[in-house]
Amino acid sequence: MSATWLKLPLEPLVLRDLKVGQWVNLSGSLYTARDAALKQIFDLEADNKQPPVDLKGQLIYFVGPTPPAPGESVGSAGPTTSRRMEHFIPALIEAGVSGIMGKGPLSQSTVKELQRKGIIYLAAAGGAGAFYGSKVRGATITAYEELGPEAIYCMHIENFPAVVAIDLEGGDLFEQGPKTYRKET
Amino acid sequence: MREIQAEEITSVVAEAIKNINFHIRPDVKAELQRALEEEASPLGRQSLQLLLENAQMAAAGVLPLCQDTGTTVIFAEVGQEVRIVGASLEEALQAGVRLATREGRLRHSIAVHPLSRGNSGDNTPAVVHYHPIPGKALKLFVMAKGGGCENASAMAMLPPLASRHGVGDYIVNIIRTNGAAACPPLIIGIGLGGNFETAPLLAKRALLRKIGEFSPDPETAKLEKVLLRRINELGIGPQGWGGSITALSVSIETAPCHIASLPVAVNVECHSHRLTEVKI
Ligand code: SF4
Numbered sequence: 001m002s003a004t005w006l007k008l009p010l011e012p013l014v015l016r017d018l019k020v021g022q023w024v025n026l027s028g029s030l031y032t033a034r035d036a037a038l039k040q041i042f043d044l045e046a047d048n049k050q051p052p053v054d055l056k057g058q059l060i061y062f063v064g065p066t067p068p069a070p071g072e073s074v075g076s077a078g079p080t081t082s083r084r085m086e087h088f089i090p091a092l093i094e095a096g097v098s099g100i101m102g103k104g105p106l107s108q109s110t111v112k113e114l115q116r117k118g119i120i121y122l123a124a125a126g127g128a129g130a131f132y133g134s135k136v137r138g139a140t141i142t143a144y145e146e147l148g149p150e151a152i153y154c155m156h157i158e159n160f161p162a163v164v165a166i167d168l169e170g171g172d173l174f175e176q177g178p179k180t181y182r183k184e185t
Numbered sequence: 186m187r188e189i190q191a192e193e194i195t196s197v198v199a200e201a202i203k204n205i206n207f208h209i210r211p212d213v214k215a216e217l218q219r220a221l222e223e224e225a226s227p228l229g230r231q232s233l234q235l236l237l238e239n240a241q242m243a244a245a246g247v248l249p250l251c252q253d254t255g256t257t258v259i260f261a262e263v264g265q266e267v268r269i270v271g272a273s274l275e276e277a278l279q280a281g282v283r284l285a286t287r288e289g290r291l292r293h294s295i296a297v298h299p300l301s302r303g304n305s306g307d308n309t310p311a312v313v314h315y316h317p318i319p320g321k322a323l324k325l326f327v328m329a330k331g332g333g334c335e336n337a338s339a340m341a342m343l344p345p346l347a348s349r350h351g352v353g354d355y356i357v358n359i360i361r362t363n364g365a366a367a368c369p370p371l372i373i374g375i376g377l378g379g380n381f382e383t384a385p386l387l388a389k390r391a392l393l394r395k396i397g398e399f400s401p402d403p404e405t406a407k408l409e410k411v412l413l414r415r416i417n418e419l420g421i422g423p424q425g426w427g428g429s430i431t432a433l434s435v436s437i438e439t440a441p442c443h444i445a446s447l448p449v450a451v452n453v454e455c456h457s458h459r460l461t462e463v464k465i
Contacts, residue, residue: 064253066248066249066252066291066292067291067292075249076249076250076252076292078252078253080333081366084336103333103368103424104367104425105365123424125232125236125424126368126455127236127455127456128235129239129249129251129253130239130248130251131238131242133248133252148306149252149292163426174365174425176427177427177428178365178422179427180226182418183418183420184415184419184420
């Protein structure tokens with residue numbers, strides 16, 4: 001598969017060229033977050049308080065990794081369901097993220113909102129935890145350590161493949177892909 | 186009476202849990218390879234290739250197949266001539282979960298309370314279903330069930346005289362709405378009949394069947410084939426990225442039900458399908 005190499009944090013100018021269904025190969029740093037940490041960030045913002053991590057311009061990866069083997073930083077680290085995070089996505093938008101990454105579709109209203117704000121959605125292959133774990137070169141807990149697998153990690157990844165699922169033109173892989181192969185009568 | 190030491194059960198369960206989290210089932214691997222040959226979408230094929238590579242990496246025993254190492258679900262078939270010594274069967278099984286979590290470095294995925302959400306820290310409690318059987322054997326089906334696919338599951342009480350097609354519509358619609366988020370290609374277990382609590386249990390039991398095997402009852406087998414075709418015609422494809430293979434199998438278990446009811450439960454399982462059967 002031919003993939004576009006992308007450095008993290010994402011540069012705003014490259015986002016425009018990314019198209020739905022295209023493979024990207026990510027290298028650099030990102031932040032992880034999932035349900036419990038996102039709820040905390042959401043609640044903080046509702047209280048007009050700053051989140052504990054500056055997420056501006058960052059790619060947020062929805063993941064809860066397994067514990068690391070001795071000498072490693074994390075274990076398996078594949079994507080979790082993005083739809084579950086939809087309620088908190090406005091908080092991420094507010095924090096100024098440049099992209100989000102997870103698995104599975106997002107609702108039409110979120111697709112529109114992401115497009116309006118120029119935020120990209122990347123889909124990683126669900127269930128490929130070992131594969132993605134092997135692409136993590138280092139990880140440190142940045143916030144909410146008490147949440148265990150749901151803590152926020154700053155993760156350094158290398159050659160991490162994902163597919164562009166929502167692009168800046170509002171294209172949506174989870175809408176277009178199935179439409180192409182639907183045979184239902 | 187045959188005596189079985191609780192410690193032995195604990196270590197067998199722990200080994201089983203570690204084993205399924207690192208080693209893809211041969212039937213699933215064969216199905217993924219078949220899917221790779223048959224899948225119409227290039228993106229779908231590439232994602233399947235990635236899953237096969239993932240399985241190869243996990244087999245080294247360091248990184249589990251999936252980071253969601255799941256809820257442990259155990260179907261325990263307990264011989265009536267078996268006596269467990271040293272601890273209760275329940276304690277022995279839960280200790281196995283604890284041991285596997287520690288030794289296998291599995292993720293802590295169980296919240297102690299549905300609302301307050303604290304983490305149990307060792308993946309207990311496992312969900313255990315006990316069934317007495319005649320004889321001296323202790324048979325355990327051990328499953329690590331992912332949260333994402335479990336969330337895609339559903340049940341309904343349909344009108345008792347719903348047609349086969351109508352029942353199929355309900356099931357296909359669940360997959361249409363929820364399937365893409367549950368890590369397709371999927372394995373789908375369906376419980377038809379029983380009542381409000383047994384239909385979902387039948388659906389989970391249906392997942393215990395070997396992939397590629399159809400029901401011994403010809404009528405049920407026919408429905409399984411029709412549903413598999415209809416679900417694949419949805420076009421959801423591997424990962425929901427579009428494609429011809431959305432599900433690898435559909436298994437249905439049935440049970441008698443009340444004349445006023447037609448319970449149907451759909452238990453969605455992902456391609457990780459971590460399941461094994463052990464006999465003590
Ligand atoms: S649905 Fe299955 S494969 Fe996907 S993340 Fe959950 S456990 Fe892993």
